Amino acid sequence: MDNNIQERNSQVIGETEDMNEVLKVRRQKLRELQQNGKDPFKIVKYDVTSSSKEIIDNFEAMEGRHVSVAGRIITKRGMGKASFCHIQDRDGRIQLYVRIDAVGQEAYEDFKKYDLGDIVGAKGEVFKTHMGEISVKVNEITLLAKSLRPLPEKWHGLRDTDLRYRQRYLDLIVNPDVKNTFITRSRIIKEIRKFLDDRGFLEVETPLLNTIPGGANARPFITHHNTLDMDLYLRIAPELYLKRLIVGGLEKVYEIGRMFRNEGISVKHNPEFSMMEIYEAYTDYKGMMELAETLISTVAQNVLGTMKIMYQGQEIDLTPPWTRMTMAESVKKYTGVDFGLIKDVEEAKKIATSKGVEVPPGLTVGEIMYLMFETFVEENLIQPTFIYDYPIEISPLTKKKPDRPELTERFEIFIYGREMGNAYSELNDPIDQRERFIKQVQKREAGDEEANMMDEDFLTALEYGMPPTGGLGIGIDRLVMLLTDQYSIRDVLLFPTMKPRD
């Protein structure tokens, strides 16, 4: 960058009028190093033999051995001709003991000028101090990067959520729990892949740029392709592509990836989020229930070592089998209203209204039941529960129940009152699917921006024949929240969507 060159050439590197003392001092220190031919930024590599954790975990074997370590200085205690500091590397912290008689006078004078936040490499001998802390007695220390900004406070860390999300790197440096959450997130996803790969599923990738966004009811983001001179949508779900792959004979596929929904932001919603969808030919939603409970409980066992987890102070037992309830049963259980006995919309509306639910005009019996479910049931579903047999009106891609055409073979997973997953026996009848799309298009024309668009290419695929298939979608972020005991989705996303500051 031109600016950089200008700054380097200027009298004081990158220094501006409004800079505070700390910033000025650090730039001054860097300039002195550069003038003395000790520019840390000219160093391109440093050979590291051991991490902090390796040394601490294997002290018996490592004691007296010569090691090379590297990391960021996060504490520093000088006592004249000897000093202690801790450096932090990828998996922990280790103390360095730096003595003038071990590193030499010049190196020690340089070391005294190192700041918290600087990146150093050190070579020395593993030992234990009089106070019993495993440390490295340093005989050579090298500055590998100068930190020009002070770190947040060592004792309280970085609390300001705004800064934590915007400057996640600082959050990761000073709040160790945050790092652990993201390490756990990575392990969860790895275990999911292992689970599915071991069962013969093929991981695939389908387009993020869609000409027709489908597979969910949500408002999409719109973008533009210049050469084609056409608008494209960011995907809201991979469903319709994955089913095309089932038509194509791949039979067992899954995709883990980012979805984009142009909706509100909350403690449970981010505009871009990760979802997994799984499709398996020749099975149905009951098969998906078994797969879902086995998958989630196995991942918990392998990552956390238990199926009984704590979430927000509440014990949640993920051990299969999970409770299974139809939506009608659940509504009856929590409200006393038996939708099996309700004959028409008027009656449903009257009952819902008597329970204090405001019913918008134009709803069907099924939609009113779903409204009752959302209002009175969801929040009670703390332990893992499958709610199944959803009204057809809200399930445009799902097979009807053979004996109850107003219901579909669909379930959702609820844990801690939150929707964690969604699955169904996939609709493979192209004639029925076309009718459902037409209904969705009518809703859309009536102003429902979240209703599906007609997807002729998808219908063509179905017309070639799709086997009976079970499909399952699981929100990765919400699963990670559950398994890492995080209240907000922003705490499981490294860089949650934020408005820019002015």
Added chain:
RNA sequence: ACGCCAUUAGCUCAGCCGGUAGAGCACCUGACUCUUAAUCAGGGUGUCCGGGGUUCGAGUCCCCGAUGGCGUACCA
């Protein structure tokens, strides 16, 4: 989108009834060869989120705006 709350030093925070801004850590100077929130002596480094207004006087009161958190709505 609406409501409530927050925003003061690099970070974590205090600041009363409106009287001209403070602590700890960090930082600077000095001492100190086993410290670990090192210690000891000295030093305050600030667009009080921004813009208006009321007032002799605003970090403090009023209005508008920004960002964030929470709640509601939205989100199968």
